[in-house]
Amino acid sequence: DAKTTQPPSMDCAEGRAANLPCNHSTISGNEYVYWYRQIHSQGPQYIIHGLKNNETNEMASLIITEDRKSSTLILPHATLRDTAVYYCIVRSSNTGKLIFGQGTTLQVKP
Amino acid sequence: DTAVSQTPKYLVTQMGNDKSIKCEQNLGHDTMYWYKQDSKKFLKIMFSYNNKELIINETVPNRFSPKSPDKAHLNLHINSLELGDSAVYFCASSQAGPSTDTQYFGPGTRLTVL
Numbered sequence: 001d002a003k004t005t006q007p008p009s010m011d012c013a014e015g016r017a018a019n020l021p022c023n024h025s026t027i028s029g030n031e032y033v034y035w036y037r038q039i040h041s042q043g044p045q046y047i048i049h050g051l052k053n054n055e056t057n058e059m060a061s062l063i064i065t066e067d068r069k070s071s072t073l074i075l076p077h078a079t080l081r082d083t084a085v086y087y088c089i090v091r092s093s094n095t096g097k098l099i100f101g102q103g104t105t106l107q108v109k110p
Numbered sequence: 111d112t113a114v115s116q117t118p119k120y121l122v123t124q125m126g127n128d129k130s131i132k133c134e135q136n137l138g139h140d141t142m143y144w145y146k147q148d149s150k151k152f153l154k155i156m157f158s159y160n161n162k163e164l165i166i167n168e169t170v171p172n173r174f175s176p177k178s179p180d181k182a183h184l185n186l187h188i189n190s191l192e193l194g195d196s197a198v199y200f201c202a203s204s205q206a207g208p209s210t211d212t213q214y215f216g217p218g219t220r221l222t223v224l
Contacts, residue, residue, distance in 0.1 A: 034212075042217060042218070043202075043217050043218050044153065044200070044202075045215070046212050046213065046214065087153075095166060096211075097166065099155075100154070102151070
């Protein structure tokens, strides 16, 4: 299963864009990149996923490099409610298991 | 309408007891999961069921037994509880098999074993 590397923590000013990086250099060609977040004391929440192309939804944008070895999750206008642990996950193509790492703790500050 | 619900939210019990946590999803999904999040906040999959059949069974003590009475429910029974079982347990569901779809998580059950 491909491993991901994320910075342990990041700060972002309220209203600014939050850019959360993730390295996944061992990703296989058919493995998707998923992003989830976990707000304190809640269950993980799905944000977005992608394979090769950049993706955007109502929550965020996902930028995947051409070689697929890294990606960036972008929250365009961070709010205080976006403070959470953000997990970048490469979903196993064999089992589909989500293997959660330590994630990035994003602190949005006023 | 809660998509994935779990009961109870909190469970405090003594070592050696047997307890159950219930999970229900109203999303019409085929696959359900149990995850454990320990004190260090690592989230690890325990089990996965697809249409009432076990498809993922990680290295979990056999004191833990999932039971799926129907597609919408996946309950977790734990026998002879130990201190190390204290954790937050999350149920999740997804539409198709585990290799193809997005998982939606419940709010979690915080289990404390004294």
